[in-house]
Amino acid sequence: xxxxxxxxxxxxxxxxxxxxxxxxxxxxxxxxxxxxxRNRRADWARRMVREHTLTVDDLIWPLFVMDGQNARAxxxxxxxxxxxxxDQAMREAERAAELSIPCIALFPYTDPxxxxxTGSEALNPDNLVCRAIRAIKKEVPDVGILCDVALDPFTxxxxxxxxxxxxxxxxxxxxxxxxxxxxxxxxxxxxxxxSDMMDGRVGAIRRALDQAGYPDVSIMxxxxxxxxxxxxxxxxxxxxxxxxxxxxxxYQMDPGNADEALREVALDIEEGADMVMVKPGMPYLDIVRIxxxxxxxxxxxxxxxxxxxxxMAAAQNGWLDGERAMIxxxxxxxxxxxxxxLTYFAPRVAxxxxxxx
Ligand code: PBG
Numbered sequence: 001x002x003x004x005x006x007x008x009x010x011x012x013x014x015x016x017x018x019x020x021x022x023x024x025x026x027x028x029x030x031x032x033x034x035x036x037x038r039n040r041r042a043d044w045a046r047r048m049v050r051e052h053t054l055t056v057d058d059l060i061w062p063l064f065v066m067d068g069q070n071a072r073a074x075x076x077x078x079x080x081x082x083x084x085x086x087d088q089a090m091r092e093a094e095r096a097a098e099l100s101i102p103c104i105a106l107f108p109y110t111d112p113x114x115x116x117x118t119g120s121e122a123l124n125p126d127n128l129v130c131r132a133i134r135a136i137k138k139e140v141p142d143v144g145i146l147c148d149v150a151l152d153p154f155t156x157x158x159x160x161x162x163x164x165x166x167x168x169x170x171x172x173x174x175x176x177x178x179x180x181x182x183x184x185x186x187x188x189x190x191x192x193x194x195s196d197m198m199d200g201r202v203g204a205i206r207r208a209l210d211q212a213g214y215p216d217v218s219i220m221x222x223x224x225x226x227x228x229x230x231x232x233x234x235x236x237x238x239x240x241x242x243x244x245x246x247x248x249x250x251y252q253m254d255p256g257n258a259d260e261a262l263r264e265v266a267l268d269i270e271e272g273a274d275m276v277m278v279k280p281g282m283p284y285l286d287i288v289r290i291x292x293x294x295x296x297x298x299x300x301x302x303x304x305x306x307x308x309x310x311x312m313a314a315a316q317n318g319w320l321d322g323e324r325a326m327i328x329x330x331x332x333x334x335x336x337x338x339x340x341x342l343t344y345f346a347p348r349v350a351x352x353x354x355x356x357x
Contacts, residue, residue, distance in 0.1 A: 061346035077233035099350035103144035119151035130187035158244030203271030224261035227252035230306030292337030
């Protein structure tokens with residue numbers, strides 16, 4: 001029922017005489033030269049004037065890998081997302097190729113027995129991520145593979161770096177991250193994505209990649225990554241939420257800062273980043289916008305696990321139209337200036353866009 005001045009327009013009883021009704025609907029025409037509604041009056045017009053559109057080329061699909069064969073394990077806080085054994089991850093990579101999703105991102109659920117103080121499993125050339133890269137590259141060579149560089153899926157304390165006396169060490173961590181990046185490049189990773197927020201890691205990784213003969217391996221830096229509550233479900237997925245001691249506020253950014261994001265991005269560009277990322281996504285669209293406007297770099301946003309969980313939870317409760325909220329949220333990234341989005345919705349969106357064609 002329509003509401004006017006806080007009251008329903010429809011009358012409860014009886015009918016007004018037709019003429020009186022007509023009189024009520026008439027008003028002196030406004031003298032408007034500009035009526036923005038003209039461009040919205042039909043689907044064809046809306047399509048014609050649309051400024052930003054989501055396409056499959058904008059999608060990077062994060063996948064969680066685990067040990068085992070022919071195995072899939074649900075992640076309670078991320079409905080419809082599963083941890084996958086390597087063979088199953090390969091199937092999903094094939095699906096990415098079929099759907100024309102340009103790139104996937106791999107995250108490991110490391111066996112807790114293999115986690116230690118220094119995250120040494122990150123440097124094992126046969127670790128889960130490296131095995132997944134090799135397997136996928138062999139079968140599905142035309143899908144790009146992006147890998148996180150950070151120690152959190154491998155450390156017993158759940159931090160991205162080396163921990164000594166309650167302090168995350170910067171330079172010592174960078175030395176390990178460089179080795180992790182090389183191990184992943186060796187396995188065939190296309191894009192190294194340092195997500196650790198240590199100072200100087202992009203430059204160190206770039207130099208090491210070049211020296212080791214990997215000049216074509218790209219770096220997408222998690223340049224402006226905030227210490228966010230929205231990573232919770234991801235930490236469930238990689239198994240670091242229970243182990244994480246304390247928080248990540250001495251290395252990830254303070255949510256109150258924007259200028260600092262520009263300094264972070266500027267440094268990463270200087271150090272050799274090919275692409276930069278802002279993370280989380282939706283609560284930080286202002287940052288996406290200023291980064292894109294300030295540097296004109298290929299700029300990505302990560303619609304993180306908590307954003308995904310919120311939308312899925314509301315949709316599953318019938319509180320939101322999930323499909324529409326998904327497309328709207330992703331279109332917002334494009335409008336803000338992002339060139340692409342890491343999103344757990346990637347296969348769903350790609351399928352929807354394909355079906356609509
Ligand atoms: C690891 C990493 C995190 C995410 C991506 N890489 C979590 C964290 O920094 O604690 C979050 C992704 C998501 O929430 O979807 N450094």
